[in-house]
Amino acid sequence: MAYEADPRIPFPYSATPTACRAEPELFAYEHGDSNSDDITIRVDQATTACAACPLAPRCLKWALANPDLTQTGIWAATTPRQRCTLRQRLIDRLGPDWVAIVAEHDRRRSGRPTPRVLTAPDGDAPEAVPAASSA
Ligand code: SF4
Numbered sequence: 001m002a003y004e005a006d007p008r009i010p011f012p013y014s015a016t017p018t019a020c021r022a023e024p025e026l027f028a029y030e031h032g033d034s035n036s037d038d039i040t041i042r043v044d045q046a047t048t049a050c051a052a053c054p055l056a057p058r059c060l061k062w063a064l065a066n067p068d069l070t071q072t073g074i075w076a077a078t079t080p081r082q083r084c085t086l087r088q089r090l091i092d093r094l095g096p097d098w099v100a101i102v103a104e105h106d107r108r109r110s111g112r113p114t115p116r117v118l119t120a121p122d123g124d125a126p127e128a129v130p131a132a133s134s135a
Contacts, residue, residue, distance in 0.1 A: 003066070003068040003069050005062075005066050005069060006065045006066055006099055008065070008099055008100065008103035009061055009062050009065040009066075009099060009102065009103055009106075010062070011058075011059070011062045012055040012058035012059055012062065014054070014055055018053055018055060019046075019049035019050070019052075019053060020046075020049070020050075020074075020075075023049075026042055026045055026046045026049070026074075027046045027073050027074045027075075028072070028073060029042075029043055029046070029072060029073055029074050029079060029080070030072045030080070031072075031079070031080045031081055043074060043079070046074040046077075047074060047077040050074065050075075050076050050077035051077055053076075056076045056077065057076075059075060059076040060075065060076030060077075060078065060086075061102065061106075062075075063075035063076055063078065063083055064083055064086055064087050064090065065099045065102070067083070067084075067087065070083060090102075
């Protein structure tokens, strides 16, 4: 099944290749992977690379907003289990639609227009439409 990224939290763009793009195998990780020295060393290397990455704060936000796309792997120095914990904290603090609250906060800080969210009449998932492109 193909999952769509939540359009409210765009993935941060970088013209400079990030470590995860340059060496994606370093960031491969699944819950239940053994605690072998090899994996521990690799995860340490990935989290160290993330710690030095200028995209890390926005990468983490995107990873948390897109659980279906980030079920595996190291994203912004977090494991899948750590992201589950962080998501639950956001839900506890901001409610189940925490992504909308965070996206609106980001929009206000950036001065971007508010996207209109359309709900299909057949009950399909809502679709965000940038205000500038609305008719
Ligand atoms: S913070 Fe995100 S974009 Fe940067 S190296 Fe880590 S996983 Fe890649």
